[in-house]
Amino acid sequence: MKPVILALLVAVxxxxxxxSDESEILTVAVSKxxxxxxxxxxxxxxxAKSTKMSVPGGMxxxxxLAWLLPENSVVKKGDVIARFDGEDFILERDSTRxxxxxxxxxxxxxxxxxxxxxxxxxxxxxxxNREIEFSDQFNVDDLTxxxxxxxxxxxxxxxxxxxxxxxxxxxxDNFSHSSKSEMDLMMLKAAQYQTKLEQFETALTKLExxxxxxxxxxxxSNWRGEKPRIGQTMWPGTNLARLPDLSELQATLHVLxxxxxxxxxxxxxxITLDAMPExxxxxxxxxxxxxxxxxxxxxxxxxxxxxxxxxxxxxxxxKPGNKVSAVIIGQRSEPVLSVPxxxxxxxxxxxxxxxxxxxxxxxxxxSLGLKTFAQAEVVAGLEQGQKVALFKPMVM
Numbered sequence: 001m002k003p004v005i006l007a008l009l010v011a012v013x014x015x016x017x018x019x020s021d022e023s024e025i026l027t028v029a030v031s032k033x034x035x036x037x038x039x040x041x042x043x044x045x046x047x048a049k050s051t052k053m054s055v056p057g058g059m060x061x062x063x064x065l066a067w068l069l070p071e072n073s074v075v076k077k078g079d080v081i082a083r084f085d086g087e088d089f090i091l092e093r094d095s096t097r098x099x100x101x102x103x104x105x106x107x108x109x110x111x112x113x114x115x116x117x118x119x120x121x122x123x124x125x126x127x128x129n130r131e132i133e134f135s136d137q138f139n140v141d142d143l144t145x146x147x148x149x150x151x152x153x154x155x156x157x158x159x160x161x162x163x164x165x166x167x168x169x170x171x172x173d174n175f176s177h178s179s180k181s182e183m184d185l186m187m188l189k190a191a192q193y194q195t196k197l198e199q200f201e202t203a204l205t206k207l208e209x210x211x212x213x214x215x216x217x218x219x220x221s222n223w224r225g226e227k228p229r230i231g232q233t234m235w236p237g238t239n240l241a242r243l244p245d246l247s248e249l250q251a252t253l254h255v256l257x258x259x260x261x262x263x264x265x266x267x268x269x270x271i272t273l274d275a276m277p278e279x280x281x282x283x284x285x286x287x288x289x290x291x292x293x294x295x296x297x298x299x300x301x302x303x304x305x306x307x308x309x310x311x312x313x314x315x316x317x318x319k320p321g322n323k324v325s326a327v328i329i330g331q332r333s334e335p336v337l338s339v340p341x342x343x344x345x346x347x348x349x350x351x352x353x354x355x356x357x358x359x360x361x362x363x364x365x366x367s368l369g370l371k372t373f374a375q376a377e378v379v380a381g382l383e384q385g386q387k388v389a390l391f392k393p394m395v396m
Contacts, residue, residue, distance in 0.1 A: 027356065027387040030378065033338045037262040037330030037372050041306065043253035045322040047244025048309075051213065052220075053081070056206035057236040063207075064088075065232050071219050072321055075211040081241060082209040082228070089207075093200035100193035107186045114179040121175065125168045132161045215243030218320050224297035244320040249313040251283060253306040253326050257292040260304035262330035264288070269308045274323040281318065283308040285328060336369065337378045343388045344368070344376055354389040355382060361393050 055063060066085040075081060211217070219227040220239040228240060251271055255263055269283040286309050292302035308326065310318065343353050344366070355364040366381030382388065 025361070025393055026390040027361075028340060028343065028390060030337055030339055030382045030384055030386045030388060032335040032384060033375065034335050035338055035370050035372050035375055035377055037370070039255055039259050039262050039328040039330055041253040041255045041326050041328060043251050043306075043324055043326065045310070045318055045320050045324060046218075046250050046252050047242075047246065047320050048248040048250050050218070050242040050244040050320075051215070052242045053209055053212070053240050055084075055234045055236050055238045055240055056209065062233045062235050065228060065230050065234065068219075068228060068230055069217055071217055071227070072319065073217045075215060075217050075243070077211055077213045079211045080208050081211055081217055084207045084234075086204050086207045089200050089203050093197060093204065096193055096197045096200060100190060100197055103186065103190040103193055107183070107190055110182060110186060114175075114183070117175060117179070118172065121168055121172045125165065125172070128161055128165045128168060132165065209240060211243060213243060216246070216320060218242050218244060225295055246320070249310045249318060249320065250286070251308045251310055251324055251326065253308055253324075253328070254295050254303035255306055255328070257302040257304060260288070260292065260306075263304070263306060263328050264330070268329040269326050270329070271308070271310060271324050271326045273318060274325060276317070277325075279317065281310050281314075282312050283310045283326075337382060337384055338375045339378055339382070339388050340390065341371070341374060341376055342390050345392060353382065354393055356387040361389055364388075 063084040065082060067083040069075070069079070069081045073081075219241045221227050222238075228234065234240070251269075253269075263285060265285050265288060267285040269285060271281040271283050273279065273281075285306055287307040289305040292304045294301060295303050306328065308328075339353065344351055345353065350365060351368055352363050352365045354361045356362075357364070364381055367379040369377035369379045371377070
């Protein structure tokens with residue numbers, strides 16, 4: 001029989017034996033008991049080691065889940081576990097391909113225009129060169145044969161042709177430089193479309209997630225505690241699922257912020273499956289989170305995450321993802337004087353009880369030690385066997 005139940009039974013018997021006005025007040029005798037703090041918690045089974053799978057990359061932007069293999073499915077290496085919708089990528093790819101074709105066509109047309117312009121300039125240059133050769137061939141060597149006006153016309157014509165040739169050479173150089181810049185810009189634009197097209201093509205090849213090895217499929221929860229679902233939008237690199245190693249199982253538990261102070265690394269843990277509460281597994285606290293946080297979005301209640309090893313896990317019975325309830329055995333004492341928490345009161349001067357002194361109940365200050373959810377250790381103020389009231393007396 002548990003100490004708390006026994007104490008209440010003793011209280012009823014002792015209360016029935018009391019007399020006068022205090023006969024109606026339940027009392028309990030101070031006794032020595034082993035106190036242990038039991039912290040309740042809930043969580044799920046996880047594997048100590050697992051292979052994580054994330055949303056494939058290959059393209060900026062989010063992806064929409066189109067299909068998911070049911071959780072806890074047994075998978076083989078290479079099996080498809082998730083498929084993302086590729087409709088948007090197909091539309092973007094086709095649009096980019098059209099842009100690339102238009103850019104290539106524009107580049108080709110520009111190349112033809114440039115080639116034609118260069119050919120015209122070179123043709124004009126050849127004509128001027130021939131005129132210069134003709135002019136030099138019939139150059140005025142004997143100044144006495146021609147009139148002064150003819151000589152001047154010939155010289156002016158030679159200078160004009162030379163200037164025209166210089167202009168055509170400059171025009172060709174300048175046009176070659178400017179046309180090269182235009183072509184480089186147009187080719188860069190086409191290259192950008194080509195790169196974008198390749199990205200979409202790569203993204204379309206990464207719309208499926210494959211199992212890297214055999215295992216049981218477990219989906220990852222996000223910061224809101226939600227697991228992936230069809231139609232959900234996810235970003236590349238986001239954790240999607242994991243394939244656990246079943247040889248070493250643990251439990252991730254959540255303990256209320258106000259109760260986590262009684263949990264330390266090394267504490268014993270009793271674990272039961274919610275689906276099979278009759279079977280109890282043993283464990284030990286491996287790690288305690290440094291800060292508390294809500295386990296569901298929108299709820300103000302905060303919990304500490306506790307990692308617990310399952311020392312006697314049966315892989316045929318307990319699996320990753322199983323929901324569990326657990327009791328963490330916190331601080332434990334040697335047999336100490338203790339009273340029920342119901343018998344303890346407090347005021348500005350501290351804690352006190354109504355203890356029986358010379359047959360009467362009197363307000364008695366006490367010093368307390370370890371507290372459980374039902375009992376408190378009495379360090380000073382009471383003696384073993386002394387009776388205390390479970391309720392505040394109406395008349396003192």
